[in-house]
Amino acid sequence: MKRKLLFGERMLLGDGTEPFNAVIPFRLRGTFTIEHIEHALSQLQGKHPWLRALISHDQNNVPWFEVADQPLPIPIRIVPRKGDDDWQEESRMEWQTLFNYGEQPLLRFIWIKGEEVSDMLFSFHHCLCDGGSAMTFLYEFLQIMDHPSAEIGVENPILGIQDVVPSDILTNRRQKLKAKIIGRVAATAIKCIPVGKKAVERQNDYLIHWKLDKTMSKELISYCKSMEVTVNTFLSAAVLRAFRKVKGEAAFNKVSCPVDIRRFAPQIKDDHIFAFGLMIVVSANQKMNFSENLRLMQETVERKTSKLNPYITMMVMESAHDALKNFTKLLKHGKSSNDCMFSNLGRIQIPHEYKNFSLETIFSPSVIGPLGNTTTMVTSTFRGEMDFSFMGSEGYLPYSQALAIRDEVIQTIKQQLDHIAVL
Structure with a gap:
């Protein structure tokens, strides 16, 4: 299973040299084993194909989500819990840690391990999903941690713009022309906006x-x-x-x-x-x-x-992939x-x-x-x-x-x- 990254996802991905990471920390009271955590993460990957995906680039340097034939497990990092604010330090560390997305999944798990209380963090590349999606797999993770045999279903993943924009809009000649014109005007305007030679330190x-x-x-x-x-x-x-x-x-x-x-x-x-x-x-x-x-x-x-209007917005952005470099430079x-x-x-x-x-x-x-x-x-x-x-x-x-x-x-x-x- 594979699909091209959409415009917004490519923008968040960048060129792979700078992290763009999100972290969701949570605190549990109880005792846990690494085996329970590994099983829960494995079940999440079983439901959600893109949690098993790596990113590869084609001959035109276009990135694709690609689900490996033999999925790699979500990496787990364990640190001893010293105090209530450890999760903040670990969050900052995760912001700075690149995802090697050609060799590992776009999701990591951090267990700040205590005797009675543990803080846990999901760290993910922002091109993978938003906060709403992450809350869903947090909910599913907790279900499985409590009941290892819990049924969480299987995601029918989005494989492209055609799975979001209704076909009567996506194939409408007027809407396609409108999106293309807006995309061209925006791409031209972005080129003309003066920007500094250096980004802010x-x-x-x-x-x-x-x-x-x-x-x-x-x-x-x-x-x-x-x-x-x-x-x-x-x-x-x-x-x-x-x-x-x-x-x-x-x-x-x-x-x-x-x-x-x-x-x-x-x-x-x-x-x-x-x-x-x-x-x-x-x-x-x-x-x-x-x-x-x-x-x-x-x-x-x-x-x-x-x-x-999410549909026109997506169509405009998907018509402007050639403007991605200039748009990123502007930002x-x-x-x-x-x-x-x-x-x-x-x-x-x-x-x-x-x-x-x-x-x-x-x-x-x-x-x-x-x-x-x-x-x-x-x-x-x-x-x-x-x-x-x-x-x-x-x-x-x-x-x-x-x-x-x-x-x-x-x-x-x-x-x-x-x-x-x-x-």
Whole structure:
């Protein structure tokens, strides 16, 4: 089984010399054996073909996912657990560790082994899948760890654009022409945009982590419902406000927010290993107060989201493979125009109580790569607690400013909840 990488996957893959890795850490209370872990990972590979895949290049240097005849096991690295923050150090290490994708799978497993508590990490190349897909195989992994004979089914994998875009759109002459024209115009425009000769010196990468307790998390969700805005919009507004307070006029007042393509393309199932995403950019009206701004931003988010068209977007991108080099150069060398990327995975619906162990927490995923500004904030909610991972690099956002931005986000949440409590 094999398929060509789509445009977005090729962009994330790069030339293989720079890592673009995502990490999902989680904490289990219980005792485990290496045999149980090996079996669970093997079962995951049995269900998902692309977890068995290597990447090869054809005579035109085009990369392909290719499932080996005799699949190689997912590599496991074991380190002794010394403290509660070991997973952060291991996450940073995984960001920097290249995948030898011609010889090993695009997924690794790290076991931070303790006597009663273990932290475990899935580390994967971002071209393999997104956070949603990764949460699915985390859920399946835990099922098998608890019941080795658990049935998790078999994925019917996406083999190309034809498995995502309905045939009546993909073969429509008007839609094909539209996608080709947009692709050509975009490719020409990208060539004309001036970029620097050197990429920004990234310097040291960092990870800042925090949680909101159950009470504050619950109050925030209730507040958002009362304001008729999503938690995503509220947190985007809080992030924009924090950047403005810390960076002043140097802030861009722009946050890019990924939108799950599965909302628009039902062909992509929850258990598909797939990396394609959609994006909107959110800004704040700095002349309004926070609560007024929330409603305006929510209207903007809904309007922009309603205009997203995954099918045409994919067709445009697939018509522009020859522009990939210029597009990548623009991302690496062009000036940053966004403060950060903000991603909210929402409530993670994975059980925490199992027969043989308990899942104490899932830390929000972290991701870092070479395509421009690395500043990224990811949040998720598990067992009623909102969890935040804030990644960045000194060359884009100094660590001291990132800490101040974290404090401002927390302060904004507290201020809004205190305000409504007084009312």
